[in-house]
Amino acid sequence: MLPTNGYVLLSAFLFAVGLFGVLSRRTPLTLFMSAELMFNAANLAFIAYARQWGNLSGQIIALFVITIAAAEVVVGLALIVRLSQRTSVVSPLAELDAIIPPDLYDRPAAD
Amino acid sequence: MTVVFWVVAALAAITAVGVVTLKNPVHIALTLVLNTTCLALLYLSMSAEFLAVAQMLLYAGGIMVLFLFIITLMGPELETGRGKLLGDGGVAIGLGIAAVLIIAAAVLRTTLPAPALATPATVEAVGTTLFTAYLFPLEVVSALLLAATVGAVMLSRRTR
Numbered sequence: 001m002l003p004t005n006g007y008v009l010l011s012a013f014l015f016a017v018g019l020f021g022v023l024s025r026r027t028p029l030t031l032f033m034s035a036e037l038m039f040n041a042a043n044l045a046f047i048a049y050a051r052q053w054g055n056l057s058g059q060i061i062a063l064f065v066i067t068i069a070a071a072e073v074v075v076g077l078a079l080i081v082r083l084s085q086r087t088s089v090v091s092p093l094a095e096l097d098a099i100i101p102p103d104l105y106d107r108p109a110a111d
Numbered sequence: 112m113t114v115v116f117w118v119v120a121a122l123a124a125i126t127a128v129g130v131v132t133l134k135n136p137v138h139i140a141l142t143l144v145l146n147t148t149c150l151a152l153l154y155l156s157m158s159a160e161f162l163a164v165a166q167m168l169l170y171a172g173g174i175m176v177l178f179l180f181i182i183t184l185m186g187p188e189l190e191t192g193r194g195k196l197l198g199d200g201g202v203a204i205g206l207g208i209a210a211v212l213i214i215a216a217a218v219l220r221t222t223l224p225a226p227a228l229a230t231p232a233t234v235e236a237v238g239t240t241l242f243t244a245y246l247f248p249l250e251v252v253s254a255l256l257l258a259a260t261v262g263a264v265m266l267s268r269r270t271r
Contacts, residue, residue: 002112006120013211014124016210016211017127018131023206027136029136036143037127037130037131040170044154048157052224063161066165067256068252070169070256072259073178075259078263080185081184081266082267
């Protein structure tokens with residue numbers, strides 16, 4: 001039997017990569033996909049510990065996590081489509097670029 | 112078995128890094144499909160067959176197809192470098208490394224119990240647990256799925 005710690009450390013790495021993706025991306029679609037990485041990492045840890053303890057509850061929770069991730073993606077993508085219908089241009093992000101001044105992120109904080 | 116684990120784990124790590132570094136959303140989605148496939152193989156190596164099949168059907172077959180559908184609907188927008196949530200990415204890298212170190216420290220300092228030889232995780236055992244001990248959460252999740260379906264239909268309906 002392979003050690004549980006190997007699975008959990010891989011899960012920690014995947015979670016951190018997903019966290020980096022969520023913090024460093026700006027497109028809603030790529031944000032969602034990075035969040036899926038984090039969901040998957042949590043599932044891997046759940047299943048590894050379920051095997052270690054000989055208890056099926058971890059697998060059931062992982063199944064619920066997959067289900068809730070699917071529901072979240074459905075609603076999120078519907079929001080993205082709705083946003084693209086409301087704006088006049090094809091890409092809502094391009095319109096966001098037109099609104100936000102280009103030097104917003106380079107300005108020093110006003111205080 | 113150990114060799115297979117290391118190969119699949121390395122592939123999962125590489126594809127995860129690809130998901131957060133690639134620019135084209137289509138490439139990201141296909142890399143994420145590969146990543147979920149690797150995770151399904153890891154579930155199989157832990158003899159969680161039901162979860163492996165559910166992962167393939169729901170993630171690779173359902174969620175990722177939905178992502179690709181939306182990408183084709185909206186056009187593959189290339190990402191520009193400006194306007195990220197946390198500056199230039201340095202803070203994000205720092206937080207990611209901090210998360211790895213915290214979780215790894217917590218994992219390595221914990222002494223696990225001896226591996227239990229309790230119920231094998233057959234599909235029958237998973238189903239029995241799901242429909243007896245976890246019946247109420249299952250019903251709550253079904254209500255959540257119904258709410259998500261109605262919400263998605265309401266959101267995407269074109270008014271006027």
